[in-house]
Each structure stands twice: as structure tokens, then as C-alpha cells.
Amino acid sequence: MKAYIAENKQRFLDELFDFLRIPSISADSNHKGDMLTAAQFVETKLQEAGMDKTEICPTDGHPIVFAEKFIDASLPTILVYGHYDVQPADPINLWDSPPFEPVIKKTALHPEGAIFARGACDDKGQIYMHIKAIEAMVAKNELNCNVKIMFEGEEEIGSENLATFVKANKEKLKADIILISDTAIIANDIPSVETGLRGLAYMEVEVTGPNKDLHSGVYGGAVDNPINVLTKMIASLHDENGKITVEGFYDKVIELSLEERAALEAAPFNLGEYKKDLDIAEVNGEKGYTTRERAAIRPTLDVNGIWGGYTGEGSKTVLASKAFAKISMRLVPNQDWNEISDLFTSHFLKIAPKTVKVKVSKHHGGQPYVTPTDSIGYQAAFKAMEEGYGKTPVPTRGGGSIPIVALFEKELGLKSILLGFGLDSDSIHSPNEHYGVFNFLKGIETIPLFYKYFKELSNA
Amino acid sequence: MKAYIAENKQRFLDELFDFLRIPSISADSNHKGDMLTAAQFVETKLQEAGMDKTEICPTDGHPIVFAEKFIDASLPTILVYGHYDVQPADPINLWDSPPFEPVIKKTALHPEGAIFARGACDDKGQIYMHIKAIEAMVAKNELNCNVKIMFEGEEEIGSENLATFVKANKEKLKADIILISDTAIIANDIPSVETGLRGLAYMEVEVTGPNKDLHSGVYGGAVDNPINVLTKMIASLHDENGKITVEGFYDKVIELSLEERAALEAAPFNLGEYKKDLDIAEVNGEKGYTTRERAAIRPTLDVNGIWGGYTGEGSKTVLASKAFAKISMRLVPNQDWNEISDLFTSHFLKIAPKTVKVKVSKHHGGQPYVTPTDSIGYQAAFKAMEEGYGKTPVPTRGGGSIPIVALFEKELGLKSILLGFGLDSDSIHSPNEHYGVFNFLKGIETIPLFYKYFKELSNA
Numbered sequence: 001m002k003a004y005i006a007e008n009k010q011r012f013l014d015e016l017f018d019f020l021r022i023p024s025i026s027a028d029s030n031h032k033g034d035m036l037t038a039a040q041f042v043e044t045k046l047q048e049a050g051m052d053k054t055e056i057c058p059t060d061g062h063p064i065v066f067a068e069k070f071i072d073a074s075l076p077t078i079l080v081y082g083h084y085d086v087q088p089a090d091p092i093n094l095w096d097s098p099p100f101e102p103v104i105k106k107t108a109l110h111p112e113g114a115i116f117a118r119g120a121c122d123d124k125g126q127i128y129m130h131i132k133a134i135e136a137m138v139a140k141n142e143l144n145c146n147v148k149i150m151f152e153g154e155e156e157i158g159s160e161n162l163a164t165f166v167k168a169n170k171e172k173l174k175a176d177i178i179l180i181s182d183t184a185i186i187a188n189d190i191p192s193v194e195t196g197l198r199g200l201a202y203m204e205v206e207v208t209g210p211n212k213d214l215h216s217g218v219y220g221g222a223v224d225n226p227i228n229v230l231t232k233m234i235a236s237l238h239d240e241n242g243k244i245t246v247e248g249f250y251d252k253v254i255e256l257s258l259e260e261r262a263a264l265e266a267a268p269f270n271l272g273e274y275k276k277d278l279d280i281a282e283v284n285g286e287k288g289y290t291t292r293e294r295a296a297i298r299p300t301l302d303v304n305g306i307w308g309g310y311t312g313e314g315s316k317t318v319l320a321s322k323a324f325a326k327i328s329m330r331l332v333p334n335q336d337w338n339e340i341s342d343l344f345t346s347h348f349l350k351i352a353p354k355t356v357k358v359k360v361s362k363h364h365g366g367q368p369y370v371t372p373t374d375s376i377g378y379q380a381a382f383k384a385m386e387e388g389y390g391k392t393p394v395p396t397r398g399g400g401s402i403p404i405v406a407l408f409e410k411e412l413g414l415k416s417i418l419l420g421f422g423l424d425s426d427s428i429h430s431p432n433e434h435y436g437v438f439n440f441l442k443g444i445e446t447i448p449l450f451y452k453y454f455k456e457l458s459n460a
Numbered sequence: 461m462k463a464y465i466a467e468n469k470q471r472f473l474d475e476l477f478d479f480l481r482i483p484s485i486s487a488d489s490n491h492k493g494d495m496l497t498a499a500q501f502v503e504t505k506l507q508e509a510g511m512d513k514t515e516i517c518p519t520d521g522h523p524i525v526f527a528e529k530f531i532d533a534s535l536p537t538i539l540v541y542g543h544y545d546v547q548p549a550d551p552i553n554l555w556d557s558p559p560f561e562p563v564i565k566k567t568a569l570h571p572e573g574a575i576f577a578r579g580a581c582d583d584k585g586q587i588y589m590h591i592k593a594i595e596a597m598v599a600k601n602e603l604n605c606n607v608k609i610m611f612e613g614e615e616e617i618g619s620e621n622l623a624t625f626v627k628a629n630k631e632k633l634k635a636d637i638i639l640i641s642d643t644a645i646i647a648n649d650i651p652s653v654e655t656g657l658r659g660l661a662y663m664e665v666e667v668t669g670p671n672k673d674l675h676s677g678v679y680g681g682a683v684d685n686p687i688n689v690l691t692k693m694i695a696s697l698h699d700e701n702g703k704i705t706v707e708g709f710y711d712k713v714i715e716l717s718l719e720e721r722a723a724l725e726a727a728p729f730n731l732g733e734y735k736k737d738l739d740i741a742e743v744n745g746e747k748g749y750t751t752r753e754r755a756a757i758r759p760t761l762d763v764n765g766i767w768g769g770y771t772g773e774g775s776k777t778v779l780a781s782k783a784f785a786k787i788s789m790r791l792v793p794n795q796d797w798n799e800i801s802d803l804f805t806s807h808f809l810k811i812a813p814k815t816v817k818v819k820v821s822k823h824h825g826g827q828p829y830v831t832p833t834d835s836i837g838y839q840a841a842f843k844a845m846e847e848g849y850g851k852t853p854v855p856t857r858g859g860g861s862i863p864i865v866a867l868f869e870k871e872l873g874l875k876s877i878l879l880g881f882g883l884d885s886d887s888i889h890s891p892n893e894h895y896g897v898f899n900f901l902k903g904i905e906t907i908p909l910f911y912k913y914f915k916e917l918s919n920a
Contacts, residue, residue, distance in 0.1 A: 027774035088776055094672070157774055184678075198677060202775050211739035212554070213890040217658060217860030218644075220790050221760030222751045224744040227785075228698070228763050234688065235695035279671035282814040284684040291682045300681030303688050304778050305769035310786060314487035314617055315662045315823040316548055317788055317861075318764050318889050325687075326770060328777055330680050354742040363775040400677030401777075429778050430673040 004136050005444050012444070013104075013115070013437070015045065016128045019084075020102040020117040024124075026062055026085035026157045035062040035153050038084045042151055043067070045131050050138035051149065059161035062153030066172070069134070069147045076458040077146040078451065079175035079414065081404070082127035082182060083155030086119035087429045094431035104437065109188070109425055114434040121435035122428035126181035126421060127151055129443035137448050145451045148175055152404075155182075158202075158364025159404045166404075166411050177377040177454060178408055181443060183398050183420025188438060190268055191385040191393040193378065194418040198296070199331030199368035200401040201341045202304075205348060206359040207233070207323045213309075214319040223319060224355035227308045230323040233351055237301055237327075242286040244301045244329070246347040249340065254333045256297055264297070265290065267394040277425060296397040300330045326363070330399065337365030337403075366403015369416070377417040380453035384419070388446030419450060464596050465904050472904070473564075473575070473897070475505065476588045479544075480562040480577040484584075486522055486545035486617045495522040495613050498544045502587070502611055503527070509591050510598035511609065519621035522613030526632070529594070529607045536918040537606040538911065539635035539874065541864070542587035542642060543615030546579035547889045554891035564897060569648070569885055574894040581895035582888035586641040586881060587611055589903035597908050605911045608635055612864075615642075618662075618824025619864045626864075626871050637837040637914060638868050641903060643858050643880025648898060650728055651849040652856045653841045654878040658756070659791030659828035660861040661801045662764075665808060666819040667693070667783045673769075674779040683779060684815035687768045690783040693811055697761055697787075702746040704761045704789070706807040712794045716757055724757070725750065727854040737885060756857040760790045786823070790859065797825035797863075826863015829876070837877040840913035844879070848906030879910060 005012075024038035025031040036056075042065045043054045051067040062085060089099035097103050102117035115125065130149070137143035150173065152162045166173060186192045209226035210219070239245050256264075269292055275283060285294035294300070308323030310316035329344065331337055345360045352358040371378050373395055385393040398418065405416040421443040427433045465472075484498035485491040496516075502525045503514045511527040522545060549559035557563050562577035575585065590609070597603035610633065612622045626633060646652045669686035670679070699705050716724075729752055735743065745754035754760070768783030770776035789804065791797055805820045812818040831838050833855060845853040858878065865876040881903040887893045 027772070027776065029773070087778075088770070088772060090770070090772065091673070156776075200677070200777070202777070204775075209740060212887060212892070213551070214738070215860060215889040216760075216762045216764060216788060217660070217790055217858070218884050218888075219738075219755060220762045220788075220859065221745050221758055222743055222755035222859075223738060223740065224742075225762045227766050228694065231691040231694040231763070231766070234691040238688070278669075278674070278679075278683060280669060280683065280815060282684075283682055284813065284815045285681050295679060295682035298681055300676075302676045302680045302685050302779055303691070303769065304676060304776060305771045305780070306687050306691070306783065307767045307771040309763065309765035310548070310550070311765045311767040311784070312487070312548060312550065313489065315664075315786060315788070316487065316616075316764060316889065317660070317662070318547075319762055320765070323766065324771075326775060328676060328680075328775070330677055353744065355740060355744045398677075399680065399682075400675060424678050427672060428678075429675040429776065432672070 001136055001140055001142060001448060002445060004140055005441060009441060012132050016115070016125060017102045019124050019128060020119055021100055023100045024085050024153065025088050026154050027088055035085065039063045039065050039153060042084050046149060049131050049135035051134065057165065059165060061161040064162060064165055065149065065151040067149035071143065071146050075145050076455055077148060077175040078454065079148045079150060079173060079178045080130050081150050081178055081180050082130065083123045083152050084127065085153040085156050086124065087156050089118045091431060096432055109423060110436040110438065113437045115437065116432055116434040118433050120433055121422040121426040122433065123155065123182045125435040125440055126443065129181060129421065129440060130447060132444045133447035136444065137451065142448060144455050148173065160364065162404055163407050166407060170412060173412055175414060176458065178414050178416040179450065180402065180416050180418055181420050182402055183400065183418045184422040184424050185420065186267055186394060186396065187423065188436065191389040191391055192267065192396045193381045193385055193393050194398040194420065195373055195395045196370035197368060197398045197405065197418065198401050199335060199337050199366050200328060200403055201331060201337040201344065201365040202328040202363035203341060203344055204361050204363055205325050205327060208321060208357045209355065210321050213321050216317045216319040219319050224353065225319050226356055227320055227323040229353060229356050230308065230325060233348065234303060234325060236351060242284065244299065246343050248343050249299070252334045252336065253299060261293065264292065264397060267396060295399040297332055299332050299335060301327065303327050330401065331368050333368045333370055335368060337367055341365060366401050367406030369405045371415060371417065375415055376457040377415055377454065380450050380457050381417045381419050383453040384446050384449035387449050388442060461596055461600050461602060461908060462905060464600055465901060469901060472592050476575070476585060477562045479584050479588060480579055481560055483560045484545050484613065485548050486614050487548055495545065499523045499525050499613060502544050505591050506609060509595035511594070517625065519625060521621040524622060524625055525609065525611040527609035531603065531606050535605050536915055537608060537635040538914065539608045539610060539633060539638045540590050541610050541638055541640050542590065543583045543612050544587065545613040545616050546584065547616050549578045551891060556892055569883060570896040570898065573897045575897060576892055576894040578893055580893055581882040581886040582893065583615065583642045585895040585900055586903065589641060589881065589900060590907060592904045593907035596904065597911065602908060604915050608633065620824065622864055623867050626867060630872060633872055635874060636918065638874050638876040639910065640862065640876050640878055641880050642862055643860065643878045644882040644884050645880065646727055646854060646856065647883065648896065651845040651851055651853040652727065653838065653845055653853050654858040654880065655833055655855045656830040656857045657828060657865065657878065658859055658861050659795060659797050659826050660788060660863055661791060661797040661804065661825040662788040662823035663801060663804055664821050664823055665785050665787060668781060668817040669815065670781050673781050676777045676779040679779050684813065685779050686816055687780055687783040689813060689816050690768065690785060693808065694763060694785060696811060702744065704759065706803050708803050709800065712796065713759060714793045721753065723855065724752065724857060727856055755859040757792055759792050759795060761787065763787050790861065791828045793828045793830055795828060797827055801825060826861050827866030829865045831875060831877065835875055836917040837875055837914065840910050840917050841877045841879050843913040844906050844909035847909050848902060
């Protein structure tokens with residue numbers, strides 16, 4: 001198997017580059033055509049890899065690519081999930097090379113080179129590992145589980161149509177486990193397997209003051225400025241201890257035991273390196289928790305975007321009519337994203353002064369998720385990483401969100417295994433996103449080991 | 461004279477329309493060519509109006525149009541100042557008709573119709589009144605003062621090159637009074653003459669957190685978010701009484717006497733109408749002052765623009781590297797704009813947490829200004845308005861700023877008379893800026909009366 005991967009390494013990379021050249025930005029309606037192109041590319045590659053049945057399933061949004069290879073009813077079935085859509089690339093000017101023209105460059109953490117392109121790690125590079133792993137297993141006659149594939153095009157915008165698809169296709173999606181590569185390991189010499197993910201509630205707020213933009217000299221000081229009001233409202237969402245002030249926000253949060261917290265802290269972490277990598281003098285967050293806890297087991301509230309008034313070149317003495325912000329909250333077990341969205345909405349409306357009108361809308365969200373470490377799936381992932389990397393992996397909790405995994409469990413009764421191969425430093429969602437060539441190839445090697453151990457443990 | 465204006469009314473409007481069609485936006489370097497076109501248009505019209513000497517004076521920025529008509533050394537000389545540049549037109553989508561395609565529409569306050577276009581009132585419409593008033597006086601042989609004209613193209617961006625021009629041309633600009641139409645009256649049936657203006661200090665701030673945009677799931681909660689930090693910093697710039705918290709900000713503010721305040725309050729004002737016009741439920745500002753005081757005799761701090769993170773369609777779970785804001789302060793006697801800019805800078809740097817880097821830069825500014833009501837110039841303006849409108853005008857204090865007037869006094873030793881004919885409701889700096897046809901024609905009628913009374917009082 002290793003030999004096969006080594007022989008075909010260059011072709012695997014060339015194919016991935018073709019995939020990365022398609023600007024499949026799901027959030028931007030101008031790229032609807034590119035989304036279909038990307039779906040068709042994936043389908044073709046799945047056929048070439050040896051999947052028996054492939055189809056592009058239309059949705060109200062971007063299509064879902066489904067594929068199947070049935071071997072034997074006695075064998076367990078693995079449902080591989082991933083997404084072919086990517087985040088917008090802006091701010092484009094901060095990219096050192098064009099986001100949709102992949103190049104390989106060496107970095108300190110990737111001495112063997114990393115692939116720089118939007119989606120290289122999140123998630124095109126990681127779903128392509130699965131396609132190539134299947135190709136290798138089929139070629140070498142080592143595929144020992146039935147496989148189903150479900151790659152969507154709306155993960156970055158909330159997976160709403162996938163949810164509908166899942167509810168409508170429970171039979172078609174019948175499987176024993178869901179396998180997902182859309183997360184990271186601690187370091188290339190410190191393999192890890194995630195035991196959970198944070199949930200997400202993504203909101204947008206609009207604050208309206210006067211019914212039109214005003215001259216700040218004629219009205220300034222007498223008419224409340226919606227931008228100033230918005231900053232006051234947002235500032236009040238955290239207290240002096242970094243706690244979120246939305247009433248009821250923490251009510252359902254499950255506090256980890258000191259043992260659990262100690263276990264997570266056991267994983268190597270260098271705060272100095274962390275700050276140096278980001279070029280910040282200090283970290284900051286909720287009092288009473290470490291940096292890693294703040295980013296993994298604690299809920300958060302971040303402004304993802306803010307705008308209002310004159311933002312062009314030079315100056316304009318305007319008192320704006322409206323100010324806007326995109327605000328998202330990361331959630332932990334057992335917060336419910338719909339409930340939190342409602343709590344946020346009523347809180348934000350409540351703190352608005354009489355001088356403005358406030359609109360709050362939901363973008364999307366997802367539930368937090370936890371994988372039991374004693375499950376067959378988690379054990380198989382653990383052993384696969386151990387054999388693949390030749391090191392005992394570390395259990396971690398991920399700070400990011402894959403909203404759909406909670407829905408998979410609810411609708412399909414299936415647990416999801418988060419077998420990710422990226423690094424937190426890969427700049428996903430940022431300019432200069434990249435993915436190590438080592439990580440890409442190591443993933444293709446390690447995925448078949450998951451199949452092997454999952455079959456073994458299933459029969460045991 | 462009235463007859464001449466009536467006969468030529470349509471031509472005056474047609475010419476103004478041609479002027480308004482030139483998008484002379486000084487803040488936007490893409491419009492450099494339009495700026496020159498506008499300057500040349502003004503020069504041609506000044507020649508046609510009968511000015512003896514006209515020239516376009518180049519500067520490091522946009523040119524200054526200078527013109528002169530000398531009649532007799534025994535006569536007083538009036539230096540007319542105004543600007544042919546306009547504010548940017550965005551947000552364009554909020555205009556009911558294209559900003560540079562003037563149209564006349566009736567409104568509640570302008571039953572005889574108003575000219576809708578960027579610059580209609582501020583300041584193209586108002587400088588064009590002077591050109592046409594001079595044409596009428598020359599045509600009717602009633603010009604009884606020497607006239608100098610100085611129309612600049614950088615008023616909306618700080619008049620920096622005009623300042624240089626003024627310092628370098630004191631002899632050329634020798635005069636007895638400066639006459640400016642760039643302000644408003646209370647209402648078309650309540651003429652008023654401004655006794656003062658607020659100053660301005662316009663700043664831009666940049667807050668940098670991590671050295672790149674980050675994934676809000678991976679880093680959110682652990683790394684300080686520069687947008688959240690910026691909102692906290694801005695929110696802290698006002699206390700619970702609406703007072704500005706910048707240390708030393710109020711130190712040099714001259715408090716008006718209760719008599720002076722009472723005099724200003726004497727002018728008609730309807731808070732209900734004011735709120736209704738802006739569609740706001742409540743006004744808000746510094747405790748202890750009325751709405752009009754807040755907008756005229758008190759200093760203010762407003763965010764004119766804010767931006768950071770993802771502001772596009774849909775959602776992006778990003779923790780931005782940078783956040784920005786444009787912040788301006790309106791100043792009153794005797795605040796000094798350079799001093800206030802420095803106080804703001806050191807205060808803003810001081811309140812920045814260790815987790816971010818902060819950059820503060822000055823855009824431009826200007827000193828507050830007061831005209832003594834017992835001066836010949838003010839008296840001439842008062843009588844001119846009284847005769848022009850057939851009503852005793854009300855003295856008012858303007859909330860806006862014409863930074864250059866303080867410099868005129870310092871460098872040329874000349875007072876400026878603010879003989880404006882607009883209305884606060886004309887939406888200057890806003891979408892759908894307009895200027896009443898009545899106001900335009902009334903201005904052309906009234907300006908010659910200022911010449912008449914200024915000559916009379918000068919000789920008295």
C-alpha cells in the first residue's frame with residue numbers, strides 16, 4: 001500500500017491541484033457554477049477510484065456528491081463525510097500567492113513543503129485523501145469494509161440542505177460509523193484524535209439610528225450615533241472577567257471535571273510559541289481557564305465582522321444611519337444553538353437604547369458534539385493513528401464546529417469519528433491557507449488503517 | 461436687480477445643473493480629472509460674470525480658482541470664499557436619483573421645488589449664487605465694492621493646500637472682509653446668521669491583534685479579538701453622562717453664559733418635528749444641555765466609519781487580524797484641534813490592552829470660530845438678510861466646521877461672515893442632498909444687499 005502511494009504521489013498532488021483551482025466558494029452566489037464544477041470533479045474521481053455507484057444529488061442550494069461501494073453484507077459500512085466548498089478568500093491582498101492557484105512552498109513546520117491554496121486543508125485536501133485511500137485499497141484489493149461517501153457543498157454556510165438530505169435519505173445513508181477528516185492534529189510528531197467539537201450560533205445585527213446618513217457637524221452630539229451605540233452594545237457582551245453577559249448563556253454548560261481538564265492539559269502546548277506565532281504580547285479570555293481550555297471546552301462570543309458609515313479613502317464627516325455586525329458564539333455541551341440564538345436575540349434587543357431600532361437575524365448554527373473514547377470507532381481511529389505515526393496519539397477537544405455531526409447522531413443514530421490530519425497553524429479560513437504534503441500523504445496511508453481496525457474491532 | 465434675476469432664472473439653473481453634473485469628489489483620487497474640469501467651469505463662469513482677472517492656481521492637491529474685480533481703491537474689498545469639491549456620494553444605492561444627474565423635485569419644505577444632486581447645497585449651489593449675484597451687479601452697474609474670489613477644491617478633505625496658498629499670498633488676498641455661503645438658515649421663513657462654527661479633529665485608528673486572520677473556532681476565546689477590543693475602546697470614550705472621557709478634552713472649553721444660552725434658545729425649534737424628520741424615538745447627548753446646544757455649543761465625538769473582519773454576503777467564522785475606525789470630534793472655543801488630536805492619540809494608546817497594537821493617525825482638522833455680532837460685517841449680513849427676507853434674522857451658532865475660517869483670521873487678519881442660505885434638512889453629506897430653488901434665488905437676491913450694506917457701514 002505504502003509503495004502504491006509513493007509511486008502515485010505526484011499524480012495525487014496534480015489531481016488535488018486541479019481540484020483546488022476550482023473556486024468553490026459556497027457563500028458567494030457568483031460561484032454557483034464553480035460549485036457544480038467541483039461536484040462533478042469529485043464524482044469523476046470517485047468513479048476512477050473504483051466506487052460502484054456515484055451520483056450528484058441536487059438540493060435547494062449546492063449539490064451533494066454521494067457514492068457507494070458494496071462488498072459484503074457481513075462487513076461493516078463506513079460513511080465518509082466531508083465538504084468540497086471553501087471559505088471566501090478575502091482579504092485577497094493578504095495572500096502571498098493567488099488563493100486558487102496552488103503552489104508548494106516549504107515552511108518551518110512543513111520542511112517537506114506545504115500546498116498553499118484556499119481549501120488545501122479545509123476541506124478539499126482532506127476529502128481528497130479519502131478518495132485516494134479508497135483508490136489504493138481497491139487497487140491493492142485491501143478494501144475490507146463497505147463504503148459510502150457523502151461530500152456536501154454547504155459546510156461553510158451551515159449545511160442546511162444537507163440536513164434536509166439526511167432526514168430524507170436515512171436508508172441510503174445506513175452505516176456503522178461516520179468518518180470525517182476536517183480537523184487537526186497537535187503537531188506532525190504529536191498525533192491526536194479529537195473527542196469533541198464546539199457548537200456554533202452565528203448571528204447578524206443591524207442598528208438603525210436616524211433614517212438617513214447625517215452631517216456629523218449639524219447633528220453630531222444631539223442624535224445618537226448608531227455606530228457608537230453598536231460599539232457600546234457589543235462591549236457590554238463581555239464582563240470584566242471575560243464572561244459572556246447574555247442572560248442564561250452558561251445555564252446548560254457542562255463543566256469538565258478536574259481530571260478531564262488535567263487530561264487535556266497533559267497534551268504538549270507551548271504558550272510562548274503560540275504567542276510568537278501570532279505576534280501577540282498577551283493572550284486574553286475567560287478568567288479561570290487556560291488558553292487551550294478557552295479555545296476548546298469553553299463557550300465564546302466573537303465579532304466576525306463589523307461595518308458602518310464611511311470606510312473609504314480619506315474622510316467623510318458623516319453620522320451614519322446604520323451600523324452592522326456579524327457575531328458568532330462557539331458552544332459547548334450541552335448548550336443548544338437555537339436556544340442560545342434566541343437568548344442572544346432577546347438580550348441584544350433588551351440592551352438597545354430607545355434612540356435606535358435593532359434587528360437581529362440568525363445566519364446558521366450547530367450543536368456541540370462529543371465522541372465517547374471507549375467506542376469502537378474512536379478506538380479504531382486511535383490505533384490507526386498510532387500505527388500510522390508510530391506514536392501514541394493524544395485525545396483532544398476541538399474548538400471548531402462541524403454543525404452537522406450532531407445532526408448525524410440525531411437522525412442516523414451514528415457517531416462521527418474526527419480523523420483529521422491538518423495543523424492549527426494551517427491558516428484555514430485565513431489568507432495563505434496551506435496543507436502539508438507530509439500530512440496529505442500520511443492521511444492517505446492512515447485512512448486504510450482505520451478501515452482495518454474498525455473491521456477487526458467490529459467483529460471482535 | 462430682482463427683475464434681472466427673474467428673467468435669467470432658467471439659465472442660472474441650467475448652468476448650475478451643468479456644474480452639478482461634474483463629479484468633483486476631492487476625497488477620491490479617481491476623480492482628479494473631474495476636479496480640474498470643475499475648476500475650469502468655475503473660471504469660465506467668473507469670466508462671463510464680468511470678473512477682470514481670473515486664474516486657476518495649481519496646488520499640491522486640487523487647484524484653487526482665484527478671480528478679482530477692482531473698481532476703486534476707495535471702496536471696500538470683499539473676498540468671497542467657497543469650495544467646488546463635494547463629499548463622496550456613497551451609499552449610492554440610497555439615492556432616489558443619480559447624485560450627479562440633478563433633478564428638481566417638490567418637497568414639503570420646498571414647495572417651489574428643490575435641486576437634488578451631490579453638492580447642490582454644499583457648496584456648488586451656494587458658490588454659484590455668488591457668481592450669478594456678481595453677474596447681476598455688473599450687468600446692472602450696481603457693483604459697489606471691489607471683489608476677490610477664492611474657490612478651493614479641498615474643503616471636504618481639510619483644505620491643507622489652501623492653507624499653504626493663503627500663507628503664501630497675503631498681498632493678493634488683501635481685503636476688508638471674507639464672505640462665505642456654506643451654512644444654513646433656520647427655515648425659509650426664519651432667516652438667521654451664524655455667529656460661530658465648531659472646530660474639527662478627524663482621526664483614524666487601527667487596532668491589530670494576531671498577525672493574520674484566524675479561525676474563530678480554533679482561536680476564539682483564547683486570542684483577543686481586535687474588533688471586540690475596538691468596540692470596548694470606543695465605548696469607553698463617553699461616560700454615562702455623555703461626556704467625552706479623553707483626559708483634558710474639556711479643559712479649554714469656554715462655557716456660554718446663561719444669557720448667551722437663553723439667546724440661542726430663543727430661536728424657534730420643534731423637538732417633535734426634529735425627531736419625526738429623522739424617525740428617531742429619542743434624542744441623546746451630553747447631560748445638562750438641550751438638543752440645539754449639544755449640536756452647536758458643545759464639543760462632540762462621533763465614529764464616522766468602522767470596519768473589520770468579514771463584511772460580505774453570508775457568514776465567515778473569522779477572527780480578524782485588524783479593525784479600523786474613523787473618529788472625529790467637533791470642537792468649540794477655545795479648544796485647539798492639534799492639541800485635541802494629541803490628547804485623543806495619547807488617550808487612545810493608553811486605553812489599549814496589551815493584547816493589541818494600536819495606530820492612531822490624524823486626517824485633518826480646524827479651529828472653532830466666532831464672529832462678533834457687533835462687527836460691521838456681521839451687521840451688514842444681518843441687514844441684508846432682514847431686507848432680503850423681510851424678517852428680522854435670528855443669530856445662531858453652527859454645529860458644522862469650516863476649518864479654514866480660523867486660519868483666515870490668523871493669517872489674513874480677516875473675519876469671515878457666514879451668510880449661508882441652506883437648510884439643515886438639505887441632507888448635505890447624505891444621500892439625496894438637495895437645495896431649494898427658492899433658497900438659490902433668494903441667495904442671489906440677498907448677496908448684493910450685503911455688498912450694499914457693507915459699503916454703507918464701512919463708510920459710516
